[in-house]
Structure formats: structure tokens, C-alpha cells
Amino acid sequence: MSLAILLVAAAVVGLAIIFRLAAARSLQLRRQNPPAVICPVDLEAFRNLMDPREDRYLRRHLRARQFRSVRRERLRAAAAYVRVVAGNASVLVQVGQAAIAAGDPRLSGAAHELVNSALLLRRNTTVALARIYFAIAWPYSEFAAAPVADRYERLSGAAMLLGRLQNPAAPVRLLAQG
Amino acid sequence: MLQAHSFLWHYLWLAPHILQVGLAIFIWRRGLHRVFPVFFSYLIFEAAEEFTLYALDLSPSVSGETFWRVFFVGLVVEGLLKIAVIGELFAKLLKPWPAIAKIGGRLITGMGAALVLVATIAAALVSPDNTHVLISGSHILQQTFYIVESGLLIFLFGFVAYFKLNWTQQTFGVALGIGLLCCEHLATWAVMASGAMLDQRHLLDLLNMATYHLCVLIWFYYLLLPQKAATKSAVLPAENNLEIWNRELERLLQQ
Numbered sequence: 531m532s533l534a535i536l537l538v539a540a541a542v543v544g545l546a547i548i549f550r551l552a553a554a555r556s557l558q559l560r561r562q563n564p565p566a567v568i569c570p571v572d573l574e575a576f577r578n579l580m581d582p583r584e585d586r587y588l589r590r591h592l593r594a595r596q597f598r599s600v601r602r603e604r605l606r607a608a609a610a611y612v613r614v615v616a617g618n619a620s621v622l623v624q625v626g627q628a629a630i631a632a633g634d635p636r637l638s639g640a641a642h643e644l645v646n647s648a649l650l651l652r653r654n655t656t657v658a659l660a661r662i663y664f665a666i667a668w669p670y671s672e673f674a675a676a677p678v679a680d681r682y683e684r685l686s687g688a689a690m691l692l693g694r695l696q697n698p699a700a701p702v703r704l705l706a707q708g
Numbered sequence: 709m710l711q712a713h714s715f716l717w718h719y720l721w722l723a724p725h726i727l728q729v730g731l732a733i734f735i736w737r738r739g740l741h742r743v744f745p746v747f748f749s750y751l752i753f754e755a756a757e758e759f760t761l762y763a764l765d766l767s768p769s770v771s772g773e774t775f776w777r778v779f780f781v782g783l784v785v786e787g788l789l790k791i792a793v794i795g796e797l798f799a800k801l802l803k804p805w806p807a808i809a810k811i812g813g814r815l816i817t818g819m820g821a822a823l824v825l826v827a828t829i830a831a832a833l834v835s836p837d838n839t840h841v842l843i844s845g846s847h848i849l850q851q852t853f854y855i856v857e858s859g860l861l862i863f864l865f866g867f868v869a870y871f872k873l874n875w876t877q878q879t880f881g882v883a884l885g886i887g888l889l890c891c892e893h894l895a896t897w898a899v900m901a902s903g904a905m906l907d908q909r910h911l912l913d914l915l916n917m918a919t920y921h922l923c924v925l926i927w928f929y930y931l932l933l934p935q936k937a938a939t940k941s942a943v944l945p946a947e948n949n950l951e952i953w954n955r956e957l958e959r960l961l962q963q
Contacts, residue, residue: 533830533833533834533898533902534898534899534901534902534904537830537851537855537894537895537898538895538898538899540858540894541858541891541892541894541895541898542891542895544858544861544862544887544890544891544894545887545888545891545892547862547865547866548861548862548865548884548887548888548891551865551866551868551869552880552884554869555875555880620871620872623871623872623873624872624874627872627873627874631874642804645805646805646806646807647807649805649807649808649871650807650808652870652871652872653807653808653811653871
């Protein structure tokens with residue numbers, strides 16, 4: 531009987547999730563041109579946070595306890611960057627899909643490339659975040675989130691191409707001025 | 709009214725499947741059977757299965773044993789077809805995006821394997837609610853299939869939401885209908901398999917049939933209405949800063 535109660539509860543939760551996502555989709559269809567919010571990312575600062583040479587330098591010059599504390603702070607900052615990158619990738623997926631749906635053959639190729647790059651980046655940010663959280667738990671572990679920065683730079687190229695095709699007079703900015 | 713063999717009971721058993729046949733005809737005429745071949749097969753099989761079961765249920769010459777044998781076989785084919793429909797939806801959503809197609813395929817395969825394991829454990833934990841093996845076995849098998857199907861559908865919805873993929877109206881309609889069906893049926897079959905509500909089984913049957921009716925109407929609505937396009941802005945947010953534009957472009961060109 532307790533198994534039945536558990537399964538009924540799981541079914542109710544499942545229904546709630548499906549209805550919530552269905553309602554979200556319905557709202558998205560009804561909403562008129564919501565502004566896409568892209569937060570520029572300072573890639574240099576992000577790269578610095580991810581630089582293993584910086585970590586090695588800190589490890590040599592700080593006491594173990596101090597190093598753990600500093601590294602955790604740096605990793606938390608890196609996680610915040612990765613979350614912003616993931617958010618931007620999501621916005622670009624939506625923008626690219628909307629451009630494809632608009633049916634303009636001039637934009638289709640660039641939009642497809644943008645969506646694929648953004649999806650790849652979104653996937654990579656998930657892995658990068660997992661690695662960062664792992665490193666927060668074990669500050670001495672080695673990890674690399676640098677591919678996220680490289681992928682983001684490539685994505686900005688795809689976004690700029692689509693932006694230029696859509697509106698040649700208005701540049702698109704994904705990277706922070708710095 | 710809420711009894712077995714009442715008018716409502718007959719209506720709810722037959723009407724959704726008559727509508728389903730109508731839906732299959734519309735799908736064929738609109739050429740959608742080429743877009744959703746597995747779903748189309750499912751609609752036809754499900755309607756044929758339910759008409760057969762209805763006739764067997766009413767026919768006095770058919771034994772209970774025969775009815776449950778046919779029910780069991782139909783249940784296995786129907787369950788496999790529904791899992792194939794979920795696979796079809798997933799393939800439709802991922803096909804245009806090679807960047808996540810591979811990982812998506814691996815994740816849903818892994819999820820399917822995990823769900824089969826969970827469903828098997830859940831089946832092993834259930835004590836049979838009927839002395840007849842075919843009846844209790846059918847109830848447990850229903851529960852097993854619905855655990856796997858509901859889990860896969862929730863994963864599908866979650867995956868699409870996580871990656872902000874766009875549903876087409878038709879894909880969304882099929883997924884919504886089958887998602888609602890699987891989650892509600894999971895709850896009722898779990899109750900039935902546990903042996904609870906023995907005196908009120910007809911109520912659970914009516915609930916299942918009413919839910920199926922609703923799902924067929926959902927499929928009608930989403931598959932046959934003209935497709936709405938997403939109105940989300942197709943234009944990238946622009947910033948009139950030519951200096952940044954030029955610098956970033958130069959940097960990319962130099963790579």
C-alpha cells in the first residue's frame with residue numbers, strides 16, 4: 531500500500547510538472563516580443579579565475595587553510611560566471627529558433643549554427659558547473675572550465691553573424707567591455 | 709450512472725476510440741502519418757484493441773479467461789507502442805540539433821534503463837491483488853509500463869525545458885496527451901495493483917476512460933488546428949557600440 535501511495539504521489543508530481551511546462555509554453559506563445567536579456571561576460575576575468583597557474587601560485591604562497599578559502603571564493607565567482615554564460619546560451623537558443631521559425635532563408639543557416647553552438651555551450655556549462663561544485667567540495671582537485679570560455683567566444687562569433695544579417699547597423703554584444 | 713455497464717461506462721469506453729478512428733483518418737488525409745508513423749500506428753492499434761475488448765466483454769460466450777488473455781497481449785503491444793511514440797517524439801525534437809542529439813540519446817537510454825529497474829523492483833514489491841495470475845499480472849504489468857512511460861515523458865519535458873527547445877504544436881500536443889494519460893494511469897493502476905479500493909474498481913475504470921477521452925480531445929486540438937508560430941523576438945538584442953563590435957570581430961578573425 532505504501533508503494534501505491536508513493537506511485538500516486540509521483541504521478542501527481544509528474545502531472546504538475548507537465549502542466550507547469552505546458553502553461554509556460556502557452557504563456558510564451560501569447561507574449562508579444564519579450565526582450566531577450568543577454569548579460570555581457572568579462573571573459574578575461576573568467577579566464578583568470580580558471581587559470582591553473584593562478585591556483586598553483588596561490589597554493590605556493592598561501593597557507594593550506596587560506597588557500598582552501600581563497601580557492602572556494604574564486605570557484606564561487608567562476609560558478610556565477612558560468613551561470614551567466616548558461617543563461618546567455620539559453621537566450622541565444624530561443625533567438626536562433628525564432629529566427630529559423632521566421633522562415634527567412636538568408637538567416638536560416640546562421641541561425642542553425644547559432645542554435646547548435648548555443649546548445650553545445652549550454653551542455654558544457656552544465657558539466658562545468660558540476661566540476662566547479664566538485665572542486666568547491668575538494669579545493670585541491672584539478673579541473674578545467676576553460677573550454678566554456680573558448681566555446682563562449684565561438685558562440686559570440688555565431689551571434690554576431692546572425693545579428694549582422696538581421697540588422698547590419700546594430701552590433702551584438704556578448705562580451706563585456708574590459 | 710457511475711456503475712459498470714451504465715450508459716456513461718459504455719459511452720466512455722466507446723466514444724474516445726471512435727474519435728480516435730476519426731483522428732487517424734484526419735491524420736492520414738493531412739499526411740501527418742508520415743510525420744508521426746508510430747503515433748499513427750498506436751492510434752489504430754489502440755482503437756482496434758479497445759473495440760475487441762468491448763465486444764469480448766459484452767459477449768456472453770466469451771470466458772473471463774479469454775478476455776484477460778486478449779487484454780494481456782494487447783497491454784504488452786500497447787505498452788511497447790507507447791514507448792516507441794515517446795522515442796519518436798524525442799527523435800523529432802533532437803533531430804535538427806546534432807549538438808545535443810548524441811547526449812540526449814544516451815541520456816534517454818540511460819533513463820529508460822533506470823526506469824525499467826525501478827519498475828521491476830516496484831513490481832517485485834507488489835503482492836498480487838487477485839488469485840488469478842492473469843488478472844493480477846495484468847495490473848502489475850500496467851503499473852510497470854506506466855512507471856517507465858511516465859518517467860520517460862517527464863524526462864522529455866524536462867530536457868526540452870532545460871535546453872529551451874521549441875516544440876512544434878503537433879509534437880507538443882502528442883506529448884501533452886500521452887503525458888497526461890500515462891501519469892493518471894500510473895496512479896490508478898498503482899492503486900489497483902496494490903489491491904486497494906476493491907469495491908470501487910469501476911470508479912477507477914471510469915476515471916481512466918474519462919482521462920483517455922480528454923487525451924483524444926487534446927490530440928484533436930493540437931494535431932488538427934492550424935499551427936501557431938512562436939512570437940518571441942527573432943532579433944538579437946543590439947548595442948550601438950561600433951568600437952566593441954569591431955574589436956570583438958577583429959579578435960575572432962585573428963584566432
